Amino acid sequence: MNIRKVLPHELGEAAALSDFVFRQPDQQSMGRLFPYLFDPGISQSYGAFTEEGKIVAFMGLVPEVIRVGSARLCVFGLGSVCTHPDYRGQNLASKLLEECMEHAKRSGASLVFVSGDRSLYMRSGCQYFGHVHSAALNHSAARSLQAGIADGWTVRNMEPEDIFAVTELFASAQVGYEQGPAQLLALLGASPIPDIYRLNPQALVAIKGGRVQAFALAAVHSADIQSTTASEEPSRAVEWAGDIQGCALLFAEIYNRFPSKHMILPIPWQQEELLRLLQASGAEVTDGRNSGTVWIADASSLLNQCSSLLPDSWGSIFRTNVSLDQERSYTITKGDRELQLDDSGLLSLLFDPKSPHKPMAPEDFKTIPLPYLSGLHFV
Known part of the structure; x- marks a missing residue:
């Protein structure tokens, strides 16, 4: 051999x-x-x-x-x-x-x-x-996040023209992978994590003050899902960048658009502000590696x-x-x-x-x- x-x-x-x-x-x-x-x-x-x-x-x-x-x-x-x-x-x-x-x-x-x-x-x-902390976002926690953060924000699907703004959000983070817009587009198009869990990718941006200030990608069930068994499986946050309040709002919006029993968000220990927001909303948090x-x-x-x-x-x-x-x-x-x-x-x-x-x-x-x-x- x-x-x-x-x-x-x-x-x-x-x-x-x-x-x-x-x-x-x-x-x-x-x-x-x-x-x-x-x-x-x-x-x-x-x-x-x-x-x-x-x-x-x-x-x-x-x-x-x-x-x-x-x-x-x-x-x-x-x-x-x-x-x-x-x-x-x-x-x-x-x-x-x-x-x-x-x-x-x-x-x-x-x-x-x-x-x-x-x-x-x-x-x-x-x-x-x-x-890494694991937060389980449920319907009540999502509502709480939206009520506490929503003022001044507009949420919509990510468009191809957002790529430079989203790339800049990732580049501005203290911790992350180095990547340019072409690499980011390729990774967003591939999105292996949703496919592994037999879910669908969903990418949203949050706009405030006339510019994109937050991005979130999640693996979700189809909006028209009818299977009770499938809906019991959690949806999953995959990646996010930018303003932490905007990111939390995006995940609450994704959860409400594509409901499941709960959404799992893996939060690295250093993202303390996001963890505090999720805990304050009532999301259940556990610890892990x-x-x-x-x-x-x-x-x-x-x-x-x-x-x-x-x-x-x-x-x-x-x-x-x-x-x-x-x-x-x-x-x-x-x-x-x-x-x-x-x-x-x-x-x-x-x-x-x-x-x-x-x-x-x-x-x-x-x-x-x-x-x-x-x-x-x-x-």
């Missing part, structure tokens, strides 16, 4: 394999849902090929840049992992994962975000990470790319250790106290506001926020 990069002319065959493994007849092709994996171009992904050149296993990689204030994190998204049933049991996925991890290191990436938590990933060092898992491709790259977010004293108390067998560990020294961390501990300290290791961080250290990973950029 030949393990190598997938060539541009082979991406269509890779999409067909992914469709065979993951898709049902009523669902769209993976090739359409994930254009940055399967459209022609310089592929970052890997496959397992027979001697005859047939692809029988695939692992998709998409390079991204996540903006956190002044920092830029070079990361990969990893997903669409599949093996043809006739070729399972040959350890192909493990071999592909090894190649993808080496690719990430060579590329200078700091992190690889994985859209799953299979034992395959956890055995290879992937970790749960971050902190960010979506999927993450692997540290290179700890030095991670700390360098985060350097503008770390206190000046970080370098004097933090040390990276690499053993003879290449196992990584980290030491934090604070006064006469010393703390040893593994990758899981470092990820907790950097990205989890509830990390038990925070007392050992410098006094002026602030938890680094990340976007929710199962939005428009889900792989």
